[in-house]
Amino acid sequence: MPRALLLENIDPVAVELLSSAGYEVESVRGALDEADLTAALDGVDVLGIRSKTQATADVLAARPELAAVGAFCIGINQIDLAAAAARGVAVFNAPYSNTRSVVELAIAEIISLARRLVDRDRSLHAGIWDKSATGSHEIRGRTLGIVGYGNIGSQLSVLAEALGMRVLFYDLEDKLALGNAEACGSLDELLERAETVSLHVDGRAGNAGLFGADQFARMRPRSLFLNLSRGFVVDHAALRENVLSGHIAGAAVDVFPEEPKEQGDEFASVLRGLPNVILTPHVGGSTKEAQHDIGRFVAGKLVDYVRAGTTTLSVNLPPVALHGSSAARFALLHHNAPGVLARADALVGQHGLNVDGQVLATRGQLGYVVTDVNDAPPPALLTALRAMPETLRLTAFPVRP
Numbered sequence: 322m323p324r325a326l327l328l329e330n331i332d333p334v335a336v337e338l339l340s341s342a343g344y345e346v347e348s349v350r351g352a353l354d355e356a357d358l359t360a361a362l363d364g365v366d367v368l369g370i371r372s373k374t375q376a377t378a379d380v381l382a383a384r385p386e387l388a389a390v391g392a393f394c395i396g397i398n399q400i401d402l403a404a405a406a407a408r409g410v411a412v413f414n415a416p417y418s419n420t421r422s423v424v425e426l427a428i429a430e431i432i433s434l435a436r437r438l439v440d441r442d443r444s445l446h447a448g449i450w451d452k453s454a455t456g457s458h459e460i461r462g463r464t465l466g467i468v469g470y471g472n473i474g475s476q477l478s479v480l481a482e483a484l485g486m487r488v489l490f491y492d493l494e495d496k497l498a499l500g501n502a503e504a505c506g507s508l509d510e511l512l513e514r515a516e517t518v519s520l521h522v523d524g525r526a527g528n529a530g531l532f533g534a535d536q537f538a539r540m541r542p543r544s545l546f547l548n549l550s551r552g553f554v555v556d557h558a559a560l561r562e563n564v565l566s567g568h569i570a571g572a573a574v575d576v577f578p579e580e581p582k583e584q585g586d587e588f589a590s591v592l593r594g595l596p597n598v599i600l601t602p603h604v605g606g607s608t609k610e611a612q613h614d615i616g617r618f619v620a621g622k623l624v625d626y627v628r629a630g631t632t633t634l635s636v637n638l639p640p641v642a643l644h645g646s647s648a649a650r651f652a653l654l655h656h657n658a659p660g661v662l663a664r665a666d667a668l669v670g671q672h673g674l675n676v677d678g679q680v681l682a683t684r685g686q687l688g689y690v691v692t693d694v695n696d697a698p699p700p701a702l703l704t705a706l707r708a709m710p711e712t713l714r715l716t717a718f719p720v721r722p
């Protein structure tokens with residue numbers, strides 16, 4: 322029976338999916354260090370981790386039988402992707418599962434900032450009755466500027482519009498404007514026209530310091546500002562100055578240039594204690610629903626890979642999905658060099674088999690081809706394919722009845 326090891330308290334739906342795919346699943350609450358992980362991987366085909374377990378090149382080298390690693394989260398820095406790819410270990414993550422959670426928090430914060438809920442709440446907890454409409458607004462009819470119109474930005478656009486906001490966006494790429502949203506030609510144009518600005522750019526290195534004193538200065542007086550993307554995108558000293566001067570009427574920040582490592586560690590930030598500023602500890606995507614969807618999504622990708630060689634949305638292997646119902650299938654991961662496919666197919670023919678279906682994709686130095694054939698490949702064929710100098714990994718899937 323194939324085995325799966327799931328670490329770091331992964332949602333039970335992943336256990337269910339892998340079990341029903343025929344896996345013996347061991348689920349562990351915590352992370353493991355390198356030595357314990359290497360030992361625990363003895364005889365394991367599929368590993369599931371979150372952010373705290375390091376799948377290093379050494380771990381992967383020590384356990385060549387490992388077929389796939391699932392990162393049950395968004396981030397994949399904890400996995401040596403190149404080392405995994407070179408060994409034919411497919412890595413999957415869950416890039417979209419918490420999109421909705423981030424969007425809902427952003428919506429909640431836009432309304433909270435517009436109504437100065439944080440200040441009202443703080444006053445009342447301090448025993449001060451401060452009933453007034455000063456500084457409180459509906460969001461209906463106001464203009465939201467979304468910077469970065471990807472998965473999160475575009476979904477925020479739809480929900481904000483449903484609440485009656487007018488939506489502008491700016492993205493580096495040409496993006497389809499959803500609903501009545503309007504694309505801006507530049508970041509400056511967006512900043513000059515929007516009353517609430519929300520950042521949803523990705524973490525590329527070029528976005529470091531994207532938003533600083535110049536960008537705040539361009540924003541309309543008494544605007545609201547949100548960042549739920551990456552901490553290093555915003556200059557927090559400049560944000561503090563703009564909140565204190567009143568130019569920015571309120572801000573919500575979920576991500577920070579430096580975040581405490583452990584639960585309960587002290588949080589240091591120049592934004593602490595500012596009026597109408599909501600600070601949250603990077604919880605935009607942290608909901609039960611997102612965790613459940615991550616479990617379902619990543620376990621599904623692992624099962625599709627180990628059952629059929631499907632690498633769609635793998636973060637390190639070329640994307641291949643072959644749909645077919647032939648008797649047998651094998652997958653060949655190889656160095657991307659001229660003539661490999663022709664030689665592999667010639668070997669198939671020499672062993673008396675017919676290719677029923679085949680899909681090849683390449684990614685940098687890697688080529689990956691999944692082949693359906695009309696009968697079970699004889700061991701001599703598999704040996705010959707493995708012996709090709711370009712072969713990195715050959716996987717033969719169980720023959721269909």
Ligand SMILES: NC(=O)c1ccc[n+]([C@@H]2O[C@H](COP(=O)([O-])OP(=O)(O)OC[C@H]3O[C@@H](n4cnc5c(N)ncnc54)[C@H](O)[C@@H]3O)[C@@H](O)[C@H]2O)c1
Pocket residue numbers: 395416419420423468469470471472473474491492493494521522523524525528531549550551575576603604605606607
């Ligand atoms: N707070 C949280 O808990 C949480 C959870 C999930 C994701 N995130 C973060 O949210 C951000 C967005 O996630 P996503 O899934 O929508 O990513 P995505 O890759 O789908 O979208 C990012 C978009 O930003 C655009 N972009 C990049 N740099 C830009 C720039 N300088 N100016 C304008 N547009 C730019 C890209 O072209 C892309 O369309 C990421 O940084 C991600 O790490 C945060």
